[in-house]
Amino acid sequence: MRKTLFSATGLVKQFHELRATDNVDIDVKPNEVHALIGPNGAGKSTLVNLLSGLLPVDAGRIVLDGRDITSLSAHQRVRAGLSRCFQVTNLFKQSSTLDNLRLAIQAHEGNNFRLFGKRDAEQALTTQAIALGARVGLVGDAVLQAPAGSLPHGAQRQLDIALALAARPKVLLLDEPMAGMGPDESARTVELIRKLRQDMAVLLIEHDMDAVFQLADRISVLVYGKVLATGTVEQIRSNPRVQEVYLGT
Numbered sequence: 001m002r003k004t005l006f007s008a009t010g011l012v013k014q015f016h017e018l019r020a021t022d023n024v025d026i027d028v029k030p031n032e033v034h035a036l037i038g039p040n041g042a043g044k045s046t047l048v049n050l051l052s053g054l055l056p057v058d059a060g061r062i063v064l065d066g067r068d069i070t071s072l073s074a075h076q077r078v079r080a081g082l083s084r085c086f087q088v089t090n091l092f093k094q095s096s097t098l099d100n101l102r103l104a105i106q107a108h109e110g111n112n113f114r115l116f117g118k119r120d121a122e123q124a125l126t127t128q129a130i131a132l133g134a135r136v137g138l139v140g141d142a143v144l145q146a147p148a149g150s151l152p153h154g155a156q157r158q159l160d161i162a163l164a165l166a167a168r169p170k171v172l173l174l175d176e177p178m179a180g181m182g183p184d185e186s187a188r189t190v191e192l193i194r195k196l197r198q199d200m201a202v203l204l205i206e207h208d209m210d211a212v213f214q215l216a217d218r219i220s221v222l223v224y225g226k227v228l229a230t231g232t233v234e235q236i237r238s239n240p241r242v243q244e245v246y247l248g249t
């Protein structure tokens with residue numbers, strides 16, 4: 001058994017009468033893509049918000065690489081190695097793609113650039129920004145100079161992932177990265193996530209089951225705030241309870 005890199009145990013989140021997260025246990029191993037699936041309203045985004053620190057938990061414990069991060073702020077969790085992308089993109093839409101990349105790198109590594117003179121620092125930052133864009137498939141002057149808001153939807157999602165990568169995460173949380181993408185964009189995103197897995201672990205929320213079955217090392221099924229089952233693609237596909245409540249509908 002490979003060791004666990006990231007885990008949540010006994011997570012609870014109550015919204016008035018509704019228990020959106022009901023005693024959830026989930027764990028992610030190094031270089032694993034762990035997919036989280038479930039019907040609309042199952043509590044997937046709530047869980048990601050709890051894990052990333054956007055929402056405080058009512059109960060439970062979150063551990064990243066041996067460190068209890070339950071009481072850390074969202075910002076501190078990013079510094080600890082947990083990055084997320086948003087279902088709604090988080091870009092500076094008027095600024096160029098390149099400037100978005102530069103800003104993200106500067107936010108995480110600003111101190112490193114103080115070692116350089118101003119001109120060299122600008123140059124080093126731009127070089128890193130171009131490399132970061134290339135990592136997610138954003139290449140060429142046309143793309144890099146365009147305002148981020150003018151990029152095709154798929155490219156905006158790629159940029160969103162790049163911004164999360166700027167923090168050099170150990171674990172990347174992706175909430176429906178393929179939402180609104182056409183087949184070509186989805187296929188490219190599958191390839192991108194496959195490549196990212198070489199360097200980090202990914203917790204992937206995704207409705208596109210083809211993508212999930214292609215990518216996931218393990219799948220957890222969330223229903224009414226509870227984990228119904230966790231297992232390999234084959235285990236989940238053949239689980240009668242999963243078929244009944246989710247795949248069968």
Ligand code: ADP
Binds near residue numbers: 038
């Ligand atoms: P999913 O992402 O699986 O579609 P969500 O986590 O968005 O599900 O929502 C789970 C449940 O929690 C839904 O019933 C939703 O209406 C409810 N919910 C989500 N966020 C809030 C909130 N901030 N306040 C009250 N209810 C919420």
Ligand code: MG
Binds near residue numbers: 044
């Ligand atoms: Mg959601």
